[in-house]
Amino acid sequence: MQAMARVMLLVILFTAGVIRYAASQEQVAVTYEKDVKSIISKRCLLCHGSNAPTIEEFNKDKEGFKQQNKGPRMDTYENLMIFVNGTDTGALMRRLDDGKNTKDGNAGNMYKTLGGTDVERAENLVVIKKWIGGWTLKRNAEITDAERKAIKALEK
Ligand code: HEC
16 A cells, blocks of 8 residues: 555656746747747847838848948848848848858858857857747758758747
8 A cells, every 4th residue: 555655656756847847848849939039139120120111121121221321120030031032031040040050151241149158159040040940041942841940930
């Protein structure tokens, strides 16, 4: 009888452990609302904010907007996702990579704006990489279905 009680106690403790682990995993999931929005807002929206052109407008006059130091609009989750997993898949990753995954070993040209110091840039890149999940620099035409599925980039 005592052995039975001990087994049951073990089962209960194990189950509680599994539930606690699952809950903690959920808490660490990086999301746009919780973790990414504030980085983008602080480091990118000066030039990619709501007063910047939509991607369609931008594509019609790239040179003109570059001269005004305006890039395409990334002010909302939907607008940002265009550059993660949309018509411009991988653009965010290509521009933000620190050089570890680029062909020429150079960082993407927006990496420098990711922070005011090397440490801040590196920390913000870690958050964005975790958020995206499967970090790939590939474009729409090159990306495989499996690679696309690996891009998580949760909103909430
Ligand atoms: C000082 C202004 C400025 C800041 C700050 C800035 N960008 Fe840019 N960005 C530009 C301009 C201008 C372009 C277009 C010229 C080019 O392609 O380099 C651009 C282009 C891009 C593109 C390519 C878009 C496309 O489809 O061609 C991405 C992606 C991008 N930026 C992401 C970011 C991210 C993410 C941040 C913040 C970490 C950021 N940028 C910060 C000015 C800026």
